[in-house]
Amino acid sequence: MRIVSLVPSITETLFALGLDSKQIVGRTPWCIHPAKGVESIEVVGGTKTPNINKIGRLSPDLIILDKEENPKEFYDELKERGYKTFVSTVHSPTEVPEFLRKLGVATGRKQNGESLALECEMAINDCKNTSAKLNVLPMIWHKPLMAVSPRRYAGALLELVGFKVPDIEPNGNGYPVVKNSHVLEHEVDGLLLSSEPHEFAEKEGQALIAEIFSTTGIKIWYEMINGEHLTWFGSRTSFAIRELKTYCDELKDKHALA
Secondary structure, three states: OOEEEOOHHHHHHHHHOOOOOOOEEEEOOOOOOOHHHHOOOEEOEOOOOEOHHHHHHOOOOEEEEEOOOOOHHHHHHHHHOOOOEEEEOOOOHHHHHHHHHHHHHHOOOHHHHHHHHHHHHHHHHOOOOOOOOEEEEEEEEOOOOEEOOOOOHHHHHHHHHOEEOOOOOOOOOOOOEOOHHHHHHOOOOEEEEEOOOOOOOHHHHHHHHHHHHHHHOOOOEEEEEOHHHHHOOOOOHHHHHHHHHHHHHHHHHHOOOO
16 A cells, blocks of 8 residues: 555554555655654655645555645545545544544554554543643744634643633634733633744743733743644554643642642
8 A cells, every 4th residue: 555644643643553664655744753764755745735746656545634734625636636535533632543443444454543542542531530620721823822722632632631721712713813811811820832833932931921911910820832742643642641641730730739
């Protein structure tokens, strides 16, 4: 089987399923894990700008996309040309086990997909009965300042491990622009500043909480968070759940939440 993956986290997952560069023949420049595994795989364009001619020259048996990550127009063109596709749609870590099973079947690695799914289900079950929660806004972009809602994967993952993520724009696209008034209205305890897609710097965090205090009089804190753990779903999910659960427990102690 010859596979082109246009989703970084799924490229990583394909290797976890037991595939390698003999089967995975095309990727995006953002498909960087595992580093040694992907280095010899041809880049066929970005997640938003894949090159259909480059992909065609690779004669793929399967092209992997994500509904949110890749353009629908490109998917439509692939279907029009008769390419076989696999499209992921994951909005919560609880949906990952089923995704892993389906991906395993689609790539001829059913047993390995089942093993990864069971591992993920164990990590999810370990998060049951979490205690008091920190109310946080996970920030993913700066200028404009944007967060992720609990209706998207990153927000749902944080809620699973013990945080509370306010849905400040219930009728929006899941990535609301944040105003200081939202912090006041939703009684936010702190900001989690992601390392991707925008790599927040400490000085940006300091400036944000200073501005919020000067505008609302509310003192909140900020902490940095690993963006890959937060947004890369698939084989990484079980590891990310455990890492972020530990991180959440540490922050509860640090910020004195009983």
